[in-house]
Amino acid sequence: MPTVAFHTLGCKVNHYETEAIWQLFKGQGYERVDFDRESDVYVINTCTVTNTGDKKSRQVIRRAIRKNPDGVVCVTGCYAQTSPAEIMNIPGVDIVVGTQDRVKMLDYIEQYKQERQPINGVTNIMKNRVYEELDVPAFTDRTRASLKIQEGCNNFCTFCIIPWARGLMRSRNPEDVIKQAQQLVDAGYKEIVLTGIHTGGYGEDMKDYNLAMLLRELDAKVKGLKRIRISSIEASQITDEVIQVLNDSDKIVRHLHVPLQSGSNTVLKRMRRKYTMEFYKERVDRLKEALPGLAITSDVIVGFPGETEEEFMETYNFIKEVGYSELHVFPFSKRTGTPAARMEDQVDEEIKNERVHRLIELSDQQAKEYASMYEDEVLEVIPEEQFEGEEGVLVGYTDNYMKVKFQGTEEMIGQIVKVKITKAGYPYNEGRFVRIMDQPNLTEQVTAIS
Numbered sequence: 001m002p003t004v005a006f007h008t009l010g011c012k013v014n015h016y017e018t019e020a021i022w023q024l025f026k027g028q029g030y031e032r033v034d035f036d037r038e039s040d041v042y043v044i045n046t047c048t049v050t051n052t053g054d055k056k057s058r059q060v061i062r063r064a065i066r067k068n069p070d071g072v073v074c075v076t077g078c079y080a081q082t083s084p085a086e087i088m089n090i091p092g093v094d095i096v097v098g099t100q101d102r103v104k105m106l107d108y109i110e111q112y113k114q115e116r117q118p119i120n121g122v123t124n125i126m127k128n129r130v131y132e133e134l135d136v137p138a139f140t141d142r143t144r145a146s147l148k149i150q151e152g153c154n155n156f157c158t159f160c161i162i163p164w165a166r167g168l169m170r171s172r173n174p175e176d177v178i179k180q181a182q183q184l185v186d187a188g189y190k191e192i193v194l195t196g197i198h199t200g201g202y203g204e205d206m207k208d209y210n211l212a213m214l215l216r217e218l219d220a221k222v223k224g225l226k227r228i229r230i231s232s233i234e235a236s237q238i239t240d241e242v243i244q245v246l247n248d249s250d251k252i253v254r255h256l257h258v259p260l261q262s263g264s265n266t267v268l269k270r271m272r273r274k275y276t277m278e279f280y281k282e283r284v285d286r287l288k289e290a291l292p293g294l295a296i297t298s299d300v301i302v303g304f305p306g307e308t309e310e311e312f313m314e315t316y317n318f319i320k321e322v323g324y325s326e327l328h329v330f331p332f333s334k335r336t337g338t339p340a341a342r343m344e345d346q347v348d349e350e351i352k353n354e355r356v357h358r359l360i361e362l363s364d365q366q367a368k369e370y371a372s373m374y375e376d377e378v379l380e381v382i383p384e385e386q387f388e389g390e391e392g393v394l395v396g397y398t399d400n401y402m403k404v405k406f407q408g409t410e411e412m413i414g415q416i417v418k419v420k421i422t423k424a425g426y427p428y429n430e431g432r433f434v435r436i437m438d439q440p441n442l443t444e445q446v447t448a449i450s
């Protein structure tokens with residue numbers, strides 16, 4: 001049986017697509033082996049979101065070549081899409097495929113075996129207007145299933161290279177999304193995370209369909225689905241219709257990730273983000289009003305070119321006002337090829353670091369405050385894995401995205417478990433097992449060990 005080994009860099013979408021590519025190999029009778037083992041074929045799914053993403057991708061490619069110089073080394077993903085020539089120049093790379101035409105990968109491998117000539121299968125992504133359908137019926141090692149619903153982005157924020165790597169917005173056909181969701185639920189997944197490059201933009205390229213309609217259909221049509229999470233949604237995409245669906249559904253979780261990037265209008269303008277802080281705040285207020293207790297998480301970039309102390313403080317105070325349950329703080333890093341990398345008055349690294357620390361401190365404090373509202377409450381957790389270093393302790397997420405660790409047994413992994421929060425904290429909350437949903441008789445067994 002021929003073997004294939006995968007290495008995935010970057011985001012959830014890449015991980016999802018690696019699973020899709022694995023399905024193609026599986027269909028051709030391949031066996032999947034560990035990346036550190038000798039393999040007939042290596043597939044490296046690369047990332048290009050930062051310059052470091054490129055560098056790490058190159059390191060991994062070289063590792064594969066060293067492991068088995070006779071193996072076929074196939075490079076795909078965002079870095080492959082944006083810089084195929086750079087990758088073809090690495091001696092030992094045999095095939096390059098970008099972020100489309102993955103189905104051709106196996107044919108390229110056969111062609112390579114015959115001709116022994118490197119193949120560059122990358123084509124212009126900007127011309128593509130159709131979502132490429134790839135099936136992922138199950139995941140190799142995860143309890144939370146991702147489901148890709150769209151590809152690409154039309155926004156061209158000045159710091160971001162992604163539209164060049166992924167192309168313009170393409171939404172997946174709703175019937176295919178629902179079919180895939182049902183397949184995942186039938187395979188045992190309780191939670192589905194809707195993912196994409198610009199997930200909340202789902203439907204913007206469609207005529208009579210939108211994200212709210214997709215959510216309604218998923219809720220109504222997928223039998224046995226317990227939790228639906230949207231990986232990310234822009235403030236402008238939180239329409240009243242979306243809020244209404246969130247309100248009506250008991251499957252869509254009480255959590256939204258709404259990227260902020262900056263809380264200063266002048267910085268937002270330089271970033272070419274398409275909202276003002278006033279607009280963002282109005283949307284979030286509407287959400288909180290309609291869904292009390294909703295967890296809002298976000299991303300923020302600190303030290304964008306020209307960011308003054310005043311602009312930074314606008315962001316700081318804005319975050320304080322909104323109150324997030326978790327914030328990912330990134331120091332601005334120049335991505336070659338983007339307008340922001342060429343902007344003058346880049347912010348000093350030391351100033352960036354100091355601002356990052358101030359925001360992390362605020363974010364930790366807010367996360368603890370949010371979690372403390374749930375102390376002594378019983379919440380539903382889906383444990384994902386054993387907690388590293390503590391035997392018999394599991395860790396997983398509540399629907400409102402609190403990370404909880406508690407004593408439990410292996411068979412609870414992937415199930416919905418009622419857990420009482422005994423000590424709120426961040427990044428972890430501590431909890432005590434109450435019972436497994438739909439399996440009341442497991443209660444006694446576990447109480448005995450805890």
Ligand code: SF4
Pocket residue numbers: 153154155156157160161162163197198
């Ligand atoms: S919205 Fe902006 S940051 Fe997000 S993928 Fe599109 S261009 Fe990049």
